[in-house]
Amino acid sequence: xxxxxxxxYYPTNSILHRLDPRVKFxxxxxxVVSLFLVRGPFGYAFCGAVLxxxxxxxxxxxxxxxxxxxxxxxxxxxxxxFNVFLTPGTILWRWGFLKITEEGIRMAVKMGIRLVxxxxxxxxxxLTTTPNSLTDGMESLFGFLRIFHVPVHEIAMMMSIALRFxxxxxxxxxxxxxxxxxxxxxxxxxxxIKRMRAMIPLLVPLFVSAFRxxxxxAMAMEARCYHGGSGRTRMKPLRYExxxxxxxxxxxxxxxxxxxxxxxxx
Amino acid sequence: MSIIRASRLGFDYIKYNDESEDAEKVKAISDIxxxxxxxxxxxxxxxxxxxKSTLAKHINALLVPTSGTMWIDGVNTAEEDExxxxxxxxxxxxxxxxxxxIGTVVDEDVAFGPENxxxxxxxxxxxxxxxxxxxxxxxxxxxxxxxxxxGQKQRVAIAGVxxxxxxxxxxxxxxxxxxxxxxxxxxxxxRELNKxxxxxxxxxxxxxxxxxxxDRVFVMDSGEIALEGTPREIFSKVDELKKLRLTxxxxxxxxxxxxKAGVEIPEGILTIDELVDALCG
Ligand SMILES: Nc1ncnc2c1ncn2[C@@H]1O[C@H](COP(=O)(O)OP(=O)(O)OP(=O)(O)O)[C@@H](O)[C@H]1O
Ligand SMILES: [Mg+2]
Numbered sequence: 001x002x003x004x005x006x007x008x009y010y011p012t013n014s015i016l017h018r019l020d021p022r023v024k025f026x027x028x029x030x031x032v033v034s035l036f037l038v039r040g041p042f043g044y045a046f047c048g049a050v051l052x053x054x055x056x057x058x059x060x061x062x063x064x065x066x067x068x069x070x071x072x073x074x075x076x077x078x079x080x081x082f083n084v085f086l087t088p089g090t091i092l093w094r095w096g097f098l099k100i101t102e103e104g105i106r107m108a109v110k111m112g113i114r115l116v117x118x119x120x121x122x123x124x125x126x127l128t129t130t131p132n133s134l135t136d137g138m139e140s141l142f143g144f145l146r147i148f149h150v151p152v153h154e155i156a157m158m159m160s161i162a163l164r165f166x167x168x169x170x171x172x173x174x175x176x177x178x179x180x181x182x183x184x185x186x187x188x189x190x191x192x193i194k195r196m197r198a199m200i201p202l203l204v205p206l207f208v209s210a211f212r213x214x215x216x217x218a219m220a221m222e223a224r225c226y227h228g229g230s231g232r233t234r235m236k237p238l239r240y241e242x243x244x245x246x247x248x249x250x251x252x253x254x255x256x257x258x259x260x261x262x263x264x265x266x
Numbered sequence: 267m268s269i270i271r272a273s274r275l276g277f278d279y280i281k282y283n284d285e286s287e288d289a290e291k292v293k294a295i296s297d298i299x300x301x302x303x304x305x306x307x308x309x310x311x312x313x314x315x316x317x318k319s320t321l322a323k324h325i326n327a328l329l330v331p332t333s334g335t336m337w338i339d340g341v342n343t344a345e346e347d348e349x350x351x352x353x354x355x356x357x358x359x360x361x362x363x364x365x366x367x368i369g370t371v372v373d374e375d376v377a378f379g380p381e382n383x384x385x386x387x388x389x390x391x392x393x394x395x396x397x398x399x400x401x402x403x404x405x406x407x408x409x410x411x412x413x414x415x416x417g418q419k420q421r422v423a424i425a426g427v428x429x430x431x432x433x434x435x436x437x438x439x440x441x442x443x444x445x446x447x448x449x450x451x452x453x454x455x456x457r458e459l460n461k462x463x464x465x466x467x468x469x470x471x472x473x474x475x476x477x478x479x480x481d482r483v484f485v486m487d488s489g490e491i492a493l494e495g496t497p498r499e500i501f502s503k504v505d506e507l508k509k510l511r512l513t514x515x516x517x518x519x520x521x522x523x524x525x526k527a528g529v530e531i532p533e534g535i536l537t538i539d540e541l542v543d544a545l546c547g
Pocket of ligand 1: 279280281292293294312313314315316317318319320321
């Protein structure tokens, strides 16, 4: 069975890969916010140009980046269609109750561009950051929530354990499925209800095994002196380097320019 | 001073029934006393449910005795303030390698224990390098554990314990899920740690071939140590072992049968070479 690539990490050795995960997370946030700030064609062109530069810097093949758009294609078409047909304004074309307006087209294009940029932009983060380092980054960024008694360390630990066990459980599901098929189980035919029914002999052993694994893992963690996040040191602590500071500066400049575009409406 | 000392150790599991409110007690260990010296290699045998894992978990303070006392390097495992000290001194390796590896990268997993001990980053790196070197897995440090063989995974798990610099390592059927090659790899690593580093080893196993290397063997039966002695002593008691529902190595059994049939050879033959010598010498 092939290894599933979670969060679609694409391993190359680019400057973006080496950036601190916190920088990339905040950068993505800034980019998304900026997409909703800019209004005019120049603003969008600017955001698009920045995106192209980022893709170039990431050394991830362009087509590979675009693949991240596949899952939202359907939603995008629906959204654009709604905008084209349902926005009131100057009518360009009408056929029965369907009408296309100038404002509608403009709106649809805007939405489309926003969605494409948004998804591509955030996939640059997931393409260049391992899920594990992303978890580390989030733990550090959201660390301040501890004062509100949010169990930040525990959540991060849960996420990284989930990341480790998803491939194992997927493989196990595959094994159980084959074992049940060998015993005459049928997962392929029948209606929705029948197929859901057929899942029961798959899910029950899977759950039993997952619980046993969880139990074993908890014991192994305790045996290795795990006692929560307090007093714990890290082998690979997050440390800001020069390039991270530079990246933050670039981010601030980008945001400033987007605000100018927003105010002027260009 | 002995590194592990148990005095009249007893342990009951408490089982809650679905229907009745009252809890049922399951006696897993009763009245065990023993001492293990530093640097010893101890093998523990026993059929399923004889209490081997329960005993192992006492050494690591995962379980605390219901009666009697367990000392690790002079520290009582029942004292809660000393819990982390006990677990650092006595590391534990479990049967299923997949269920004890926490990290998504090999070296990060080995670092998990030292990280919990609150050791500085530089020290963690040197300990991880050292531990991976000792189990021969340095070349795999950047790999995902999911892509390793069973034997390699188990060696990573051992490295994770070694990186905590324990005095003794308890291994609960570490080779049960491995193929013969993986079993050999893991056993070699364990013996090396015992010989070169002087780490006390307690190896729980179902494989008689692995027992041959031990200094002493404990045979458990219904929560008690039924037999104790050197591998040779233990394996000369073929009939008693059979009564305890254990098999002996094939050579040993053959030698035993030959002896019964009147061939003059000594009891407790452990290897093929020994049998050849005894027959032809
Ligand atoms: N969590 C538990 N709750 C209740 N009873 C338990 C529990 N774990 C073990 N037991 C019981 O305690 C006894 C000893 O179990 P233990 O797991 O120590 O045996 P073992 O020698 O390790 O067996 P195996 O060779 O199967 O690993 C058994 O009778 C078992 O049924
Ligand atoms: Mg056991």
